[in-house]
Amino acid sequence: MVRGNLAILNHVKDQRSLHLFRSTTRGVVEHLGQFTLDSERPWYTTDAPDTDGAIRSVIMFRLRPLDSAPSGVELPFTPPTSTVVEDVNVEQHNVEQMVVNPSSEPRLVDRREAKLVRAYQRHLQSQGHTVGRKKIIPAGELKPLFTDLYDATDNILIEAKGTVTREAIRMAIGQLFDYRRYIAPRPRIALLLPSRPRKDLINLCHSDEVAAFAIWPKGDDAYVTSRD
Numbered sequence: 545m546v547r548g549n550l551a552i553l554n555h556v557k558d559q560r561s562l563h564l565f566r567s568t569t570r571g572v573v574e575h576l577g578q579f580t581l582d583s584e585r586p587w588y589t590t591d592a593p594d595t596d597g598a599i600r601s602v603i604m605f606r607l608r609p610l611d612s613a614p615s616g617v618e619l620p621f622t623p624p625t626s627t628v629v630e631d632v633n634v635e636q637h638n639v640e641q642m643v644v645n646p647s648s649e650p651r652l653v654d655r656r657e658a659k660l661v662r663a664y665q666r667h668l669q670s671q672g673h674t675v676g677r678k679k680i681i682p683a684g685e686l687k688p689l690f691t692d693l694y695d696a697t698d699n700i701l702i703e704a705k706g707t708v709t710r711e712a713i714r715m716a717i718g719q720l721f722d723y724r725r726y727i728a729p730r731p732r733i734a735l736l737l738p739s740r741p742r743k744d745l746i747n748l749c750h751s752d753e754v755a756a757f758a759i760w761p762k763g764d765d766a767y768v769t770s771r772d
Contacts, residue, residue, distance in 0.1 A: 582606040590686050628681040629726050634665050656706030661692050673697040680726050691723050704736040713745045746770045
């Protein structure tokens with residue numbers, strides 16, 4: 545809490561009024577009214593992209609209007625006090641942005657992942673499996689987490705990656721570990737990949753500390769797992 549953030553936090557103590565403006569066009573702003581901080585929870589931290597696209601931790605202030613609520617302005621959202629886990633459809637294309645260096649490559653990888661997910665969903669459903677995904681809002685957090693696939697029939701949590709690089713495998717394992725702790729009964733975890741990963745990465749998935757397996761397509765509507 546320094547400089548501008550500190551000034552916002554202490555605006556009442558410093559006897560300063562807090563006004564909110566919104567940019568409408570270049571060089572023009574709209575005055576939205578006078579605000580103050582929420583008395584119970586004035587701020588929280590969350591992740592957001594910086595100007596260069598890198599993800600960083602930021603302070604979000606929870607503002608409340610002192611006069612009538614201005615139209616078009618969302619009132620402060622209160623994060624849940626207990627974790628919320630919901631089943632949602634795979635067709636809801638919510639994604640978590642993990643991109644640090646923006647370029648055309650991350651968008652290409654995202655498309656590959658989406659294609660993998662849709663194809664494997666159809667494959668599982670053709671086998672009579674119930675397939676969806678999980679929406680998780682951890683207690684005290686603002687942004688929900690979305691899993692890629694959840695095979696409810698076999699209780700398997702699946703994370704898709706568009707490449708088989710070590711970085712992608714590591715990220716998928718980390719995401720699966722993060723999601724799994726909120727789901728009961730505890731699911732098995734699997735990585736859905738575009739092709740067979742190299743042996744050392746399969747060994748990483750099979751290690752006692754990870755205990756995951758990899759899945760990749762082989763021909764039309766056929767899949768191989770690293771357990772086979």
